[in-house]
Amino acid sequence: MRIWRHRFLFLQPQIPIPNFQGIMARCSPPLLRRFFCCAAKSASATSAAAGTKKKNIVFLGSPQVAASVLDTLLAASSSPDSAFQVAAVVTQPPAAKNRGRKLLPSAVAQLALERGFPGDLIFTPERAGEESFLSDLKGVKPELCITAAYGNILPQRFLDIPPCGTVNIHPSLLPLYRGAAPVQRALQDGVAETGVSLAYTIRALDAGPVIACERFSVDECIKAPELLAILFNIGSKLLLDELPSVLDGSAKQKAKPQDDSKATLAPKMNSDESWLTFDEEAKVLHNKVRAFAGWPGTRAKLQLMNQNGEPDVLDIKVISTNVSTSCDKVGDENEILFSGNSLLVPCSGSTWLEVLELQLPGKKVTTARDFWNGLRGQKLLKST
16 A cells, blocks of 8 residues: 555644554555545535635645745635635655654645644645546645645646646746756856746646746855745745736736747756866856755865875865955965965866865864864865
């Protein structure tokens, strides 16, 4: 039996369930699906009996940035004059995390449970095209589906269910940076401006008509996790502003088709890309550090000259950097120097990468000054 069909009943401590595994083992998957669908229909019937006419929306998302969007939607839907209610939440299945490899719910699932959302209405399919999941989704009768960093491909059978369609919060100015890593790739390119788009979802990747967008100026030192949080916060407000027109259908009339000829792609990050090579200009490396912050991070190999005058390879994770076009110290061609509070690494084009923070394997993040003091005068070189 698949875990996702159990939903998140086992994560609700306020409901004591003795010998849960034994109980679930005696229940067949069809029986469980009937129970969950009945629960959803019962909730809808109760709402109707109370005289409310709120439209059902279903939210799909997984990481922390998506949890902030769900939090905004739940808060707005609790208002007596709200035109919608969150009828179900769809997120990635629990995954093994941290050193203990314990199965933990996604940030979206955790937020939903903390806000008192019914655990039986948190769906965690492995794939959004599974028949049992689509059946459960139809049982919720959503008018609209909203996605924010969900992380699963939506098949046409899914897109055909909500009458008002599916809209997505995408952290770029579409058609720029279509794909899984728009913020990271934009920072890697060193853009001075990006933004967030609210667009209809179609089968083609991030290619649906754009309902609205908002621009955002990019600071030269901002990193991907911070920029992601800012853009999804802006996207949440944009979504609330546009929801009335999406729900009444007028948004489809004003939404603008994307110009595919101007589209650029933002492929998923790869850990193999995380290595820094100092034969590039410092600005390129600095942008990469900002883009890859969080996961997968950026790494570099340095050479530490030991007492015998032989080089020992030193792997470091580069955390924070800056760019300099000059250096007030003199050293060998490949020598890494220290000035102010920074390691100065010589790069291409007579530029210098200032490393402000770094991390050694198995150690905590440290400042460049503390790291330099720990070398006790040993010479440090960049790898060639």
